[in-house]
Amino acid sequence: MVLEMHGRPISPGRAEGVALVSRKPLSFLGGVDxxxxxxxxxxxxxxxxxxxxxxLCFPHGHGSTVGSYVLYSLVKRGLGPKAIVxxxxxxxxxVGAIISEIPMVDHIDIGRISTGDLVEVDGExxxxxxxxFRGEK
Numbered sequence: 001m002v003l004e005m006h007g008r009p010i011s012p013g014r015a016e017g018v019a020l021v022s023r024k025p026l027s028f029l030g031g032v033d034x035x036x037x038x039x040x041x042x043x044x045x046x047x048x049x050x051x052x053x054x055x056l057c058f059p060h061g062h063g064s065t066v067g068s069y070v071l072y073s074l075v076k077r078g079l080g081p082k083a084i085v086x087x088x089x090x091x092x093x094x095v096g097a098i099i100s101e102i103p104m105v106d107h108i109d110i111g112r113i114s115t116g117d118l119v120e121v122d123g124e125x126x127x128x129x130x131x132x133f134r135g136e137k
Contacts, residue, residue, distance in 0.1 A: 007126045008107040011102055015121050018118060020054035020057065020081075023045055024058065025061060028067035029067040031044065032070060051080065054081050054082060059088065059110065060087060065092055080102060082121075086110070105121055105126050113130055116134030117133050118132035
């Protein structure tokens with residue numbers, strides 16, 4: 001079964017990958033190690049997880065505008081996420097996704113996506129598809 005959700009397209013492009021889902025907001029400045037792509041934010045539910053090549057799903061961003069540059073530097077180092085899915089897009093994350101050419105969609109119920117699901121994101125149409133649920137073969 002494929003789950004399709006239509007949201008708002010934010011940053012164009014298409015990507016498919018394994019989801020990394022957080023129920024908490026995320027800051028790229030101070031929340032993600034720019035040298036490793038590992039989430040280091042204290043008390044974060046994804047602490048010690050790496051964003052590299054994942055479809056990163058979280059409610060919204062928070063923090064300084066420098067977070068946009070941190071996201072850009074992660075991508076330039078080959079450590080960035082394949083796509084970003086939010087409930088509500090934060091301007092810092094939007095700018096980072098656009099300058100990094102990361103497909104991004106918001107207005108998605110991320111509660112319907114679990115870490116480990118195979119997800120396809122279309123940043124041009126706003127479509128997010130869960131192609132395979134965690135544990136399915």
